[in-house]
Amino acid sequence: MKNNKIQNELVRLNKFISHNSGYSRREADKLIEEGRVTVNGKPVTNLATKVSNNDKVLVGKRVIKEDKNRIATVIVYNKPKGEIVSKSDPQGRKTIFDSLGSKYKHFLPIGRLDYASEGLLLLTDSVDILNTVVHSDLERVYKIKVNGFISKKVEEAMQNGLVLEDASSGGHKDSKIKGMTFAPFLAYDIQRNEQNFSRVKVVINEGKNRELRRFFAHFNLDVMDLKRLEFGGISLNNLPTGKSRFLTREEYKNLRIFMNEENAGLS
Structure with missing residues (x-):
């Protein structure tokens, strides 16, 4: 049942086209707006339209679908x-x-x-x-360099998690996400800890919406370098x-x- 649910999951039309063709999402949006996309035989111009693998999607005369018989790479x-x-x-x-x-x-x-x-x-x-x-x-492992000292307060937040009503610092300037909940880190290793800069290796199991940059920014620590080592x-x-x-x-x-x-x- 879970497999069927995943395969029939509804996704935005532009995402479906992008994922199953060489078009980018912006290119897919333009095709939709121009009326060049049909879903189940009907032209679609609404960018909010959602489809599943069961729907017949065409760009012009080209059928857009996932080939379930190929070997995934x-x-x-x-x-x-x-x-x-x-x-x-x-x-x-x-x-x-x-x-x-x-x-x-x-x-x-x-x-x-x-x-x-x-x-x-x-x-x-x-x-x-x-x-x-x-x-x-799944675990994600990152190596991070910040521009300051990792205090006991930062360590406690890494160990216990953090809830912020305003986590906009460290986020993208156009992000609409404000409040965030940070789960406890699965593990961390402070490899250098000095006033001018510190290095820490962390293990978390999410890592989206600039989570790590927002986390350290709350403690007035700017992330100078961030490298993902494992996933x-x-x-x-x-x-x-x-x-x-x-x-x-x-x-x-x-x-x-x-x-x-x-x-x-x-x-």
Whole structure:
């Protein structure tokens, strides 16, 4: 039952098109607005429209759907600072796909790393893997450098969690998210702790909406460097910055076990 629920999950039409084609979400929005998209034989211009894998979606005469018979692929990319995790950017900034190349244009990033962050980014050509992994509580490991001393008060918040009515500091300037609840860190290791800057390795199981930047900003600590080292047991190892690799046989095996446990399965 859970598998059916995942496969039939309703998603925004632009997201569905983007995930199953070479179009970006902005390109999909334009196609919808121009009336070039039909759902179950009817033209759709409402950008809020949601569809599932059961719906017949066409862009012009091209059918947009997930091929359930292909073998899913996952890659690891060591994202450098200064790249946007998007297929295109209206400001003309470099995207991860400029580095990855056209052969990965249809791949979907599992989660995000912001413009100033670096490190491990997983991408896949499977919507099922994306939906299952991105909403999971798999461990994420980060190495962080902050511009000050990590006090006992910061440590207590890492150990016990934190609830903030205003967590806008550290967030994106256009973010509408204000209040946030930060779960206790699964683990942390303060590797250097001095007044000018400190380094800490942390393990959490979410990491969205600039969670770590907002957390430390509450204590007037700016995150100077943030690098993701691991995600769900998959690590960068010696992968150079700006390079990508396929999962190893062992990593694929573990992913299949995880997906089966989540009743989603791999194609």
